[in-house]
Amino acid sequence: MEEFLSQLSDTQREAVVNFTGPSLIIAGAGSGKTRVLTYRIAYLLNQGVQPSSILALTFTNKAAKEMKERIAVTVGVAQSKRLRMGTFHSIFAQILRAEADKLGYPSSFTIYDTTDVKSVIKAIVKEKKLDDQIYKPGAVLSRISSAKNNLVTPMAYRSNSGAMSQDAAAKMPMIADIYTAYAQKCYKSGAMDFDDLLLNTNILFRDFPEVLAKYQQLFNFILVDEYQDTNYSQYLIVNKLATHHKNICVVGDDAQSIYSFRGAKIENILNFRNDYPNYKLFKLEQNYRSTQNIVNAANSLIAKNKNQIKKVSYSEKESGDLIKVLRAYTDQEEGLMVAASIHQTILQDQATYQNFAILYRTNAQSRIFEDSLRKKNIPYKVYGGLSFYQRKEIKDLLCYFRLVLNHNDDEAYKRVVNFPARGIGETTMSRVEAAASAKGLSIWEAALNIRSLDSEVKDGAARKLADFAAIIKDLATEIVTSDAYNLALTIATKSGVINDLRMDKSQEGTSKLENLEALLNGIREFVDEMKRAEEPDGEPTLDRFLETVSLLTDADKDKPEDKNKVTIMTIHSAKGLEFKYVYLVGLEDELFPSRMSMNTEQELEEERRLFYVAITRAERRATISYALQRYKWGTPATCRPSRFLKEIDEQFLDMGDSDPDNESNSLLNLSTQNGGFTKNYGGFSNPYQKNVPASPNKITSTEVKTKLPAGATVFNEPIAKQFVECAENDIVEGVQVEHERFGIGKVITAEGDGPNRKVTVFFPAAGQKTLLLKFAKLKIG
Numbered sequence: 001m002e003e004f005l006s007q008l009s010d011t012q013r014e015a016v017v018n019f020t021g022p023s024l025i026i027a028g029a030g031s032g033k034t035r036v037l038t039y040r041i042a043y044l045l046n047q048g049v050q051p052s053s054i055l056a057l058t059f060t061n062k063a064a065k066e067m068k069e070r071i072a073v074t075v076g077v078a079q080s081k082r083l084r085m086g087t088f089h090s091i092f093a094q095i096l097r098a099e100a101d102k103l104g105y106p107s108s109f110t111i112y113d114t115t116d117v118k119s120v121i122k123a124i125v126k127e128k129k130l131d132d133q134i135y136k137p138g139a140v141l142s143r144i145s146s147a148k149n150n151l152v153t154p155m156a157y158r159s160n161s162g163a164m165s166q167d168a169a170a171k172m173p174m175i176a177d178i179y180t181a182y183a184q185k186c187y188k189s190g191a192m193d194f195d196d197l198l199l200n201t202n203i204l205f206r207d208f209p210e211v212l213a214k215y216q217q218l219f220n221f222i223l224v225d226e227y228q229d230t231n232y233s234q235y236l237i238v239n240k241l242a243t244h245h246k247n248i249c250v251v252g253d254d255a256q257s258i259y260s261f262r263g264a265k266i267e268n269i270l271n272f273r274n275d276y277p278n279y280k281l282f283k284l285e286q287n288y289r290s291t292q293n294i295v296n297a298a299n300s301l302i303a304k305n306k307n308q309i310k311k312v313s314y315s316e317k318e319s320g321d322l323i324k325v326l327r328a329y330t331d332q333e334e335g336l337m338v339a340a341s342i343h344q345t346i347l348q349d350q351a352t353y354q355n356f357a358i359l360y361r362t363n364a365q366s367r368i369f370e371d372s373l374r375k376k377n378i379p380y381k382v383y384g385g386l387s388f389y390q391r392k393e394i395k396d397l398l399c400y401f402r403l404v405l406n407h408n409d410d411e412a413y414k415r416v417v418n419f420p421a422r423g424i425g426e427t428t429m430s431r432v433e434a435a436a437s438a439k440g441l442s443i444w445e446a447a448l449n450i451r452s453l454d455s456e457v458k459d460g461a462a463r464k465l466a467d468f469a470a471i472i473k474d475l476a477t478e479i480v481t482s483d484a485y486n487l488a489l490t491i492a493t494k495s496g497v498i499n500d501l502r503m504d505k506s507q508e509g510t511s512k513l514e515n516l517e518a519l520l521n522g523i524r525e526f527v528d529e530m531k532r533a534e535e536p537d538g539e540p541t542l543d544r545f546l547e548t549v550s551l552l553t554d555a556d557k558d559k560p561e562d563k564n565k566v567t568i569m570t571i572h573s574a575k576g577l578e579f580k581y582v583y584l585v586g587l588e589d590e591l592f593p594s595r596m597s598m599n600t601e602q603e604l605e606e607e608r609r610l611f612y613v614a615i616t617r618a619e620r621r622a623t624i625s626y627a628l629q630r631y632k633w634g635t636p637a638t639c640r641p642s643r644f645l646k647e648i649d650e651q652f653l654d655m656g657d658s659d660p661d662n663e664s665n666s667l668l669n670l671s672t673q674n675g676g677f678t679k680n681y682g683g684f685s686n687p688y689q690k691n692v693p694a695s696p697n698k699i700t701s702t703e704v705k706t707k708l709p710a711g712a713t714v715f716n717e718p719i720a721k722q723f724v725e726c727a728e729n730d731i732v733e734g735v736q737v738e739h740e741r742f743g744i745g746k747v748i749t750a751e752g753d754g755p756n757r758k759v760t761v762f763f764p765a766a767g768q769k770t771l772l773l774k775f776a777k778l779k780i781g
């Protein structure tokens, strides 16, 4: 144990061994908060605490898995397996299943994903004959979600004048009605959405004191990572569970609170002091992740936020490289520059692909980087976007599973009733749905009893519905006898799904079939893994598998074959992670900060925290890039560099090299100018040089006035032309030139005479360069 504790600093060790009572650990990025949490758990186990009495809440399932593995090294797998460790959603989904009957839910309740939820909302908007252009599913969902996360039930919502006046202001006065109908529909479908998992846990603990008491006694020690991003609903759950023993340890960083759009409240940290007045505060001030320049740059930026808890964060690592800023003419060029830089770094630093991450503000930015990495044969993985489980054929089969396990699941029913085609048309379905709504039944119940309900469903259609119900009931008889894999295989076969895809001989059909096979293989692995476990925590049932799938977070969707690849993800998903080299791309106003989040100071502060999170993911080098022109809705639009670039203390930035004599900087230094800024910093001969001291006087801030072109000219095709030697003064604005190393380019500005003539050229392959003609041997086209 001593040796184990020696891997911690003195302050970290204090935070580990003082494990009783309430503890608050507030510290900057990379200071070892997660490490302290992990070691504290290992230490608790070492002190004889039962693993099942430790509840640890993490931000992703992957983080929980990694922590468990780390703990297993110290205390053994058997102990670590029995820890209650995972995301809020996955832990409390399990508790809700165990206690479901108290709330009137089946224990096999379905967990609706965002697609299901939006589909329910759409159906309600249609049913109520509301304008679907105003009541857009996303907008309605975010209001309902925010109500739930503040524990506002549909009934309370109606009497909440604040919510009602907000709805009126947003021209959506019917939200309360939709919320009520939505809650009813989910309930009769035996379904909970993500927010319900938290809301219903709160209801369970509020209305069943004996249940709360049971879990209060069970969880002797509660630990929460990323506490700054808990919402009110999560805060209350933790609070209720902890009031009994008060052995609660939360770690967080207010500067990394980035989920306010999901209801996260920084105030939860501040409340901690009031809730547990005799709390111990641990401050971790040393950053063990990043170089000095990275930490200092991040600190200089976040200092611009008015709302923050003051704290120290320093690094004792090497000062490291400055934050390199790449300026591209177009979004496409930005992609190429980043790919070229990754390629070069791999060669120079002997880095591997998994050391790199490209982080952006929104998922839509991924395509350009995917294209450019593919061109360079650099393997990558993208997180977010459409996941495997959202593909049509996969979701169809998953919905069959859901319906077999929970017949009342309306969304699953609607999705598969006529797939494969059974002649049950839309008219029939809308009649069944109307009957179900009128009688407060699920679609399954309404369809079964359709003859006795007042409905216009024809006899023939009613028979088809009965046949469909018979298939599902028949499949349900297999639940008891089959394990998840065999049940899944039987469902895939007997439902006709596999056969339907087999008939489709197109390439698309084949690939869909392969996807189904991959899904079934995944289920088999899930079963094997659970059976192999020394102390299995539960049976490898199909609903268990479905739950794992529904609760995956973006960062969890890692496959083993994805190991050595460049990671492409949003900054939001990168929280808590670290990479040797980080590329933070699309640093343009309205993209980052996002156009949607720059209207108030609060919004801007959150965007700034997001920037802080991004840059502090980097261990060795952070690179920032932006483009001057980006395609928006099919047309090129001019962009301005992000205001955040100007907010970083310039002594930590390497804005590129504008020294015309210094083109020996290698192709790496692709962008050599400083667009949109008043200053241009030269003087760094080699941006990859190690140990560049972070001293301001090292920077020669020579002002170089560069005329920027109004709209950048883009070269998409190589220009097949003969290039000839030329007289210097022939090189004027607009002509095409060729450079030995940079290839073909176009002159943007030219000034001076004879050998002293200086030109700025944009090379599609190498970016923009300012060249002195007496050195650069240019040929003219």
Ligand code: ATP
Pocket: 007, 008, 009, 012, 027, 028, 029, 030, 031, 032, 033, 034, 035, 036, 253, 256, 287, 288, 289, 575, 576, 577, 578, 616
């Ligand atoms: P974030 O705010 O980004 O979540 P964090 O505060 O949780 O960061 P960790 O991820 O725990 O920080 O630690 C950052 C890195 O520093 C990790 O690679 C960790 O292993 C390492 N580290 C932490 N403490 C020490 C230490 N005492 N000695 C050596 N390395 C350490």
Ligand code: MG
Pocket: 033, 034, 035, 576
């Ligand atoms: Mg952490």
